[in-house]
Amino acid sequence: MPIHAPDQTSLFDHVPAQSTEAEDEARRKAARRMARHVIAELEAAPTKPWDEAACARARMLVTNATSWLPEDERDALRAAFAAALARHGAGTEAS
Structure with missing residues (x-):
């Protein structure tokens, strides 16, 4: 009894859609907001706020x-x- 491999080409038929400029701008806006929030929290803290x-x-x-x-x-x-x-006084290894 021969074993037939299932056709798996359909697994690769889907190509993700390219992001639009509006989506990219939304990502940039969210990135700015997150980074600025973290920076503001650090700048406002009288002592290191995190472990x-x-x-x-x-x-x-x-x-x-x-x-x-x-x-x-x-x-x-x-x-x-x-x-x-x-x-x-916290280290800054990553940049």
Whole structure:
């Protein structure tokens, strides 16, 4: 009795739609909002507001969120985040 492999070409027929400029701009807007919120929280705190694990999560959030932004804006927000962390004596390995 021969074994026939099922036709799996349908698994690869779906091509994801390209994002629209409006969707990309919505991502950039959300990225700015998230990064600025984290930076503002750090700048407003009289002492370091988070433990090291939370600092690492915030660092990852800012790094990932700002990757959606134009290079100059990305670099400025990352520098502001690093400066706010440094003010509290927290390390800034990622940028």
